[in-house]
Amino acid sequence: MTGTGPAAQHIDTTRPHPARVYDWFLGGKDNYPVDEQLGRSITAIDQGAARAARANRAFMHRATRALTEEGIHQFLDIGTGIPTEPNLHQIDQSATPGARVVYVDNDPIVLAHAGALLRGTPEGVTEYVQADARDPRAILEQAAHVLDFGRPVALSLIALLHFVADEDGAHELVSTLVDALAPGSFLVLSTMTGDFEPENVEKGIAAYAADGVTLVARSRDEVAAFFRGLHLLEPGVVPVDTWRHEVPDGAGPVSLYGAVGRKP
Template sequence: MTAQAPHPPIDTSKPHSARVYDALLGGKDNYPVDQQVAELLPVEAKIGAHQQRAFMHRATAWLAGQGVTQFLDIGTGIPTEPNLHQIAQEIRPSARIVYCDNDPIVLRHAEALLVSRPDGVTDYVHADVREPAIIIDAARETLDFDRPIALSVLGLLHFLPDAEKPIDILRTFTDAMAPGSYVVLSHGASDVNEEKGEQSADEYKKGGIQLALRTKEEFSRFFEGLEIVTPGLVKAPEWFNGTPAPEQEHSGMYVAVARVP
């Protein structure tokens, strides 16, 4: 298992987006500071977290069904079963998966829980998405970048303000990936319920976390130069491709899957 910092300290005095997400999903691997943020967020945030998780399940299953056997999941979060590798390896037992997150608590759980099937490989990189070159170099130990890879960045881009150039960060990853690779993205919407979005941003800000929700048009810019697959850029419950249609419900989460030409 790859890790830039084998056992970095866990700061329990400040909330972390990965642990807040775990709290929203009803997980137990978070701290009071994370729970406080989660409890003050509108109920739509909890709904969106579950919708995003379900989208990941459907998209991963579809990609594995398309023959993809390599996955790079950035912003992994605390493992919640079934995780990406379990879905992929159920369909492709030899699939190779690299998880990446910058929260030390994710590393601790990854070491114990992100266990591959015997025919496949599961690895973990402790790094920050803002350092794409470091992640790519570490991921090369497990993944073959000359073959298609599915890059998954879920629930993370809306924590990167424009000043941090998230589109350029994503482009660094896709430029390193072979044609026929895929990108799986989700993003919180600023143009669905502005009042709830502002409430979420305020509560995260109190915890020292910046939330940068974007419009559908702004989110679409992350896919420039890529080929968005059916059903397009839609809200999370609306994305299904060769899988049973999920229950349709209100959502403030945009998602899409795109192919690298």
């Protein structure tokens, strides 16, 4: 393994972790009873929670393919989560074997699975950095060992920002990262909203809060604000299941907005 960052920390199995709960929603096996318990509590409130997780993952796949077609072959994926195939690097490197991908997360269980993340093509580079998303300058410093920030990079913040409140620096986090990118780079972002099912979302936020996890729901305009100064790709800020998806499942919008913006 060639990942960088501090050594793995103790994995606390007495409290749920967002990455493991998300893994449970996706049908993964890298979670614990406490994560399943919270997942089931959320599902009891919102039966579409697992569908939303799958739709969010599918959005990442489509956005990655779209940017690969735009000629982007460097990706910085922050808030990686537990590996679920196909991973971002598998999509990008299948089209461009020499693509370079850096994954970033601060969850020790993700570090434990970093070996799976790092199985890229011989021609490309797939790296893992253990760092906190709230320290973007440290992320940029470590990612610069792999990525050339003088050339376009796709910055991927998938299902990350609803864990960072505005007062905790969400906009500063995004602007610091985007400012470091070359013209022609892209921001790919998805985050939770209460625009469609406000009551269910509020109950879900309360369930997470009871287990010590803070969540923030944002309106469409609040999500669009993260793209200020960028050119949004069509169709703009939309529910993740409809972003360039020709055949939505017809079950109604999921409570996650997604969008892709280009830095001029």
